[in-house]
Each structure stands twice: as C-alpha cells, then as structure tokens.
Amino acid sequence: MQNYVSALMQDVKAKNPSEPEFHQAVKEVADSLVLVMERHPEYRSAKVLERMIEPERVIMFRVPWMDDNGGVQVNRGFRIEMNSAIGPYKGGLRFHPSVNLGILKFLAFEQVFKNSLTTLPLGGGKGGSDFNPKGRSDGELMRFCQSFMSELSRHIGPNTDVPAGDIGVGGREIGYLFGQYKRLANEFTGVLTGKGQNWGGSRIRPEATGYGAVYFASEMLATRKDDLTGKRCLVSGSGNVAQYAVEKLVELGARVISLSDSSGFIIDEEGFNAEKLHFIMDLKNVRRGRIHEYVEKFTDASYVEADASLDHNPLWKREAECAFPCATQNEINAQDAGNMLKGGVQVVCEGANMPVTPDGASVLLKSGILYGPGKAANAGGVAVSGLEMAQNSMRYGWTRDEVDQRLQMIMADIHRSCVDAAERFGTPGNYVNGANIAGFLKVADSMLDQGLV
Ligand code: NDP
Ligand code: 2IT
Numbered sequence: 001m002q003n004y005v006s007a008l009m010q011d012v013k014a015k016n017p018s019e020p021e022f023h024q025a026v027k028e029v030a031d032s033l034v035l036v037m038e039r040h041p042e043y044r045s046a047k048v049l050e051r052m053i054e055p056e057r058v059i060m061f062r063v064p065w066m067d068d069n070g071g072v073q074v075n076r077g078f079r080i081e082m083n084s085a086i087g088p089y090k091g092g093l094r095f096h097p098s099v100n101l102g103i104l105k106f107l108a109f110e111q112v113f114k115n116s117l118t119t120l121p122l123g124g125g126k127g128g129s130d131f132n133p134k135g136r137s138d139g140e141l142m143r144f145c146q147s148f149m150s151e152l153s154r155h156i157g158p159n160t161d162v163p164a165g166d167i168g169v170g171g172r173e174i175g176y177l178f179g180q181y182k183r184l185a186n187e188f189t190g191v192l193t194g195k196g197q198n199w200g201g202s203r204i205r206p207e208a209t210g211y212g213a214v215y216f217a218s219e220m221l222a223t224r225k226d227d228l229t230g231k232r233c234l235v236s237g238s239g240n241v242a243q244y245a246v247e248k249l250v251e252l253g254a255r256v257i258s259l260s261d262s263s264g265f266i267i268d269e270e271g272f273n274a275e276k277l278h279f280i281m282d283l284k285n286v287r288r289g290r291i292h293e294y295v296e297k298f299t300d301a302s303y304v305e306a307d308a309s310l311d312h313n314p315l316w317k318r319e320a321e322c323a324f325p326c327a328t329q330n331e332i333n334a335q336d337a338g339n340m341l342k343g344g345v346q347v348v349c350e351g352a353n354m355p356v357t358p359d360g361a362s363v364l365l366k367s368g369i370l371y372g373p374g375k376a377a378n379a380g381g382v383a384v385s386g387l388e389m390a391q392n393s394m395r396y397g398w399t400r401d402e403v404d405q406r407l408q409m410i411m412a413d414i415h416r417s418c419v420d421a422a423e424r425f426g427t428p429g430n431y432v433n434g435a436n437i438a439g440f441l442k443v444a445d446s447m448l449d450q451g452l453v
Contacts, residue, residue, distance in 0.1 A: 001038050005030045012053060019102025021329060024358060025109050026053055032436035035425045046452075048444045055108065056089075057081040060101070061151040063129060065143045067136075077148050079127035080108035081161055085446040088159055089125030090115055090382060092166030095173065097132040104128060106329070107166075110353055111382070113439030114375040117414045120386035125161055127152070133168045145176035153181050158189040158392070164385050165194045167328065170240055170285070171206065190392030193385035202388035204403040205381075210244025210351060211404070212380015212411050213324060213372075214252065217349040219415035220370040220431070229253040231347075232320040236260045237327030238284050238291045241351040241378065245324050246272055246280075258315060260327060261291045265315045268294075268301035312336050319343045326351030334359035341367050350374035365430060376414050376435040383410045 005027075012026050030049065037044050063075040078101065081089045091111040094104070104126050112124030131144055156163060165174055174194045181191050188200075195201035204211070214228070221227050231254045235242050238259040246256050255271035259280065268276065279297055283289045292303045304314055316323065316336040323345050325331055329352065332340075337360040340348065348364055349372040350356065356364065364371040384407055391397050398406075414435075421441070422434030 001034045004037060004044070005034060008049065008053075011050075016102070016105070019105060021106040021354070022102045022109065025106040025354060028358065028361070028432070029109075029113065029436045029440070032433040033440060036437055036440065039425075042448065043444050046448055048447055049440075051447065052083060052112065052440075052443065053109070055080050055082045055105065056084060058101070058105075059127075059152075059155050063131065063144065063148050063151070065140070065147040067140055073144075075129050075131040075144070075148075077127070077129045077151060078104050079152060079155055079161070079163070080104050080125055081155075082108035082124040082126070083112040083443060084123035085443050085450060086116060087121035087123045088157075089161035090122040090164075090385065091124055091126040092128075092164045092382075093169045093173075093177075094126070094128035094166040095131045095133050095168035096128070097130055099128045099130045103329075107353055110375050112443060113436060114379045115382055115386075116439040116442045117376055117417060117435060118379050118383040118386060118410055119413050120383060120390075120410075122382065122386050125163070126166070127163055128166065128169070131168075133173075138172075141173065142176045145173055146180040149177045149180040150184065152177075153184045156181075156191055158191050158389070162190065162385070162389060163192055164382070165240070167239065170194075171196060171201075190389050193388040195388070200388075200392050202384055202391055202403055203398065203400045204407060205384045205388055206240065207244040207247070208384035208407055209241045209378050209381030210246070210326070211248045212383065212407055213241070213245050213326070213349050213351040213377045214248040215380065215408055215411040216372050216377040216415060217322060217324070217347055217370075218252070219412055220347060220349070220372055223419070224370070227252075228322070230255065231322050232257060233322040233324060234258045234315065234318055234320045234345075235324045235326055235351075236265065236315060236331060236355075237325070237352065238280065239326070241381070242324075242326035243277070243281055243284065245326055245351050246277055249324075250274070250277065254322070257320065258318065259291055259294075260315060262306065262327075263290055264292060264303055264305040265313075266291055266294050266301050266303050267318065268298060270300065312339060316340045317343060320345055322347040322349065324349050324351050325355035327355065328352055329354040330357050332356045332360045334363050336360060337363035340364075341369070346370060348372070349377045351378050353378065361432065365432060368429070371431060373432045373435050375439060376418050376431060379414055380407055380411055383407060 418434030
C-alpha cells in the first residue's frame with residue numbers, strides 16, 4: 001500500500017509543480033489513509049482520493065484597484081472550490097503577499113477534512129489574494145475589497161460557496177466584501193460568515209477558532225485526567241486566533257507567557273491577564289500596531305526579534321507545558337519540535353493551519369505527547385461559521401451562551417471522532433491519523449453515494 005501512496009504523490013507532484021505546501025498536505029493525508037485503503041478497496045477502485053485531490057473548480061482573476069495616490073494597482077484573486085460532496089463550498093479568504101495557488105490549494109484541501117469533522121453540512125473551499133493589507137488606508141482596503149468582490153460575486157452564493165475570514169481578513173474586510181456583494185446581487189443573504197453582529201453575524205464567531213482550540217486541548221488533557229489550570233502556555237501569532245486562544249486560556253486559569261508576529265515574539269513571565277489582553281487587542285485590531293509595542297507599556301516583559309539566519313525559532317525553546325501555534329503554516333520545524341519537548345511541552349494544539357512541518361510532526365508523534373492537528377483543533381471557527389449559516393437561514397440569532405454551548409459540543413464530538421478513528425485503524429492516540437481518517441470517511445462515502453461527478 002506504500003506503493004499506492006508513492007504513485008499518488010508522484011502524480012500529485014507532476015500535475016501540480018511548484019506547490020510544495022499542497023504536496024505536503026496531500027502526503028500527510030495519504031499516509032494516514034494507508035490502512036483505510038487496505039481495508040476498503042472500494043475507495044481505491046472509485047479513485048476517491050484521486051478525485052478529492054483535484055479541485056472541483058479553480059477561479060483565478062485580476063483585481064485592479066486605485067491607491068490613495070491615484071496609482072493603479074493590480075493583484076491576483078483566487079477561489080478554490082475543492083469539494084461539495086457534503087455541503088456548499090466553505091472556507092476563508094486570505095489576504096497576504098505570500099498567497100499563491102499552491103498555498104490556497106493546501107488550505108482548501110485541509111478545509112474539506114476539517115469541515116467534514118465539524119458534523120455540519122459544509123463542503124470545502126479557500127480563496128484570497130496576494131494583496132498586502134499592511135499599511136493600507138481604510139479607503140484603499142475598501143476599494144480593493146470592492147474590486148475583489150466584483151468578480152468573486154459571480155461564483156459564490158449562500159447555497160453555493162460561502163467565504164469567511166482568514167489571515168488578513170477580519171470583520172472590517174468582511175464588511176466591505178458583504179456590502180459590495182449585496183449591492184451587486186441586490187439581495188441580503190448569508191453569503192459570507194464572520195459578519196457584524198448588527199447585520200447577520202453569529203455571536204462567538206470572532207472568538208470561535210481560539211476558544212475551540214482551547215476546548216480541544218482540554219478534551220485531549222481530559223484523556224489523561226488533566227486540565228489546563230496553572231499550565232504554562234506558549235502562543236504564537238497575535239491575530240484573531242491567538243487573541244481568543246489567550247482569552248479562553250486565561251479564563252481557564254492557564255498562564256500564557258508569549259505572543260508573536262512575523263517580526264518577533266514577546267515573553268511576559270507573569271502571564272497575560274484581562275488588562276494586558278485588552279491592550280493587545282486594541283494594539284492589533286484598532287491601532288494596527290506591532291507586538292513589540294507591548295514591552296513599551298509592560299516593561300517587565302521582553303521582546304525577541306525574529307532572526308531568519310537561525311535554523312530554529314527561540315520562542316519554542318522556552319519552558320512550557322502547552323504550545324498553541326496560531327500564526328501560519330510551517331512555523332515549527334523538527335528542531336523546534338525537539339526544543340519544545342526538552343522544554344517540557346506535553347500538549348501541542350494547532351490554532352493555525354499546518355503550523356508544523358512533516359519532520360516536526362513526526363518528532364511530536366513519536367514522543368507520545370498530546371498533539372492535536374489544525375484540521376481538528378481549529379475547526380471551531382468554521383463550525384461557528386456553519387452555525388451562522390443556520391441562523392441566517394432561520395432569520396434568527398442564538399444567544400452567546402447557546403452558540404458557545406454548541407461550539408463546546410462540536411469540539412467534544414470532533415475530539416471523540418478523532419480518538420475513535422485512530423483506534424479503529426490501529427494507531428490509538430494519534431490525532432493526526434484520527435482526524436484525517438474520520439474527515440475522509442464521511443466525504444468519501446458521500447462521494448460514492450453521489451456517483452461519478
Ligand atoms: P490574522 O491575520 O488575524 O493574524 C495572523 C497572525 O499570524 C499575525 O500575528 C501575523 O503576524 C502572523 N503571521 C501571518 N503570516 C505570518 C508569516 N508568514 N510569518 C510569521 N507570522 C505570520 O490571522 P488569523 O489569526 O485569522 O489566522 C492565523 C492562523 O489560523 C492561520 O494559519 C489561519 O489559516 C488559521 N485559522 C484561522 C481561522 C479563523 O477563523 N480566522 C480558522 C482556522 C484557522 P504579522 O502581523 O506580522 O503578519
Ligand atoms: O481555516 C479556516 O477554517 C478558516 N479560516 C475559517 C473558515 C470559515 O469559513 O469560517
């Protein structure tokens with residue numbers, strides 16, 4: 001069966017050159033599915049995985065817009081409609097200069113499995129642009145979003161494809177995108193999630209990814225009769241996911257000592273509290289500043305600038321019991337993973353998508369610590385997006401408590417599915433295999449039911 005994986009990977013690399021992140025995401029899933037394919041020849045003969053690797057549709061488009069100086073700017077826009085076997089395409093939009101086809105295909109592929117795990121009827125997709133929002137004025141952002149949506153609007157719809165936020169796309173951007181969609185389509189529908197509270201957004205959606213990751217970590221710890229109280233935690237990133245992971249960790253009595261951005265990381269040995277987090281949220285979301293500004297206000301904390309010449313990130317050398325990578329893909333390599341273990345880490349819970357390299361993941365898996373992969377651990381965000389869609393369909397909104405309860409139930413269900421699937425397919429305790437297998441089976445069976453489409 002290893003031959004099946006290597007033949008598949010050869011084909012993936014030949015057909016999708018220069019897309020290393022996509023190859024990486026496919027390889028991880030294919031490796032997890034070896035035993036599934038052995039036990040279920042019907043998936044092989046129907047070429048289910050081969051079909052899942054091929055997006056149902058890829059949309060690429062020009063995004064022209066005018067900057068504040070009257071200069072013409074041209075960016076590239078994308079939407080990958082990966083799989084609609086179990087529901088409309090669903091997944092975020094990323095605005096970051098590193099965005100390209102391969103990165104969005106990796107994210108769309110991951111999204112298919114993640115969305116399947118949520119228990120909700122959500123297909124998988126992802127999109128975005130190589131547009132860099134940093135340093136752009138509100139006006140520039142709005143004009144970019146309007147131009148982006150002018151094209152995207154013809155491809156999406158509340159029963160077809162429902163985008164949301166990701167890196168560089170938060171409430172402000174969703175607002176501009178929604179406004180333009182509504183104007184073009186002349187209808188008010190739940191075509192995007194992560195909307196503002198006043199115009200159809202679900203309560204807890206901004207918090208959901210970070211909170212969900214913490215709920216997932218609690219579930220993992222509970223299997224060892226442990227919890228987060230008093231645990232020293234490292235968190236990377238300082239955006240949407242990181243901020244609400246910290247909020248929930250602090251609420252549950254953990255001591256969170258770090259945050260980062262692409263320029264460096266801060267360490268606050270005392271741990272964050274509500275006042276410090278309020279400062280961080282204002283800094284990042286309102287003033288749109290950099291994380292190093294934290295140490296100017298809280299002078300006991302320290303800042304370490306990122307050093308690209310190092311083969312490791314010193315953040316992950318800090319002593320801690322839990323790590324929540326919440327920045328971006330491949331931020332933890334094998335050396336970082338080894339350093340984490342030396343520093344006492346017992347839990348790695350991925351708020352970001354694919355933050356650990358394959359070599360790093362194999363170090364973590366061999367160690368026997370609790371390692372929750374992003375497609376399970378960060379599924380709370382898209383799950384509450386699914387709940388936002390349900391509320392929009394009903395033209396009704398649930399309370400904060402109702403949404404939070406559902407989120408907690410969903411994260412517990414995802415955790416149970418991963419544990420069960422890992423056990424059934426011979427690798428108990430391996431959440432990576434469990435998430436890939438459980439996510440795959442639901443989509444694969446639906447594809448078999450629906451014939452060759
Ligand atoms: P934000 O844009 O709010 O924040 C991103 C954070 O990550 C920033 O601190 C940013 O720093 C840092 N970062 C981004 N790119 C890089 C890079 N190339 N190198 C180092 N640091 C980087 O994004 P989110 O918090 O929404 O997303 C974070 C991660 O979580 C992503 O992997 C995303 O795919 C994933 N995710 C997000 C969900 C959501 O609901 N938003 C749901 C599930 C997963 P800087 O400001 O310097 O760029
Ligand atoms: O990676 C992700 O799951 C997201 N960016 C959230 C997607 C969504 O549709 O809410």
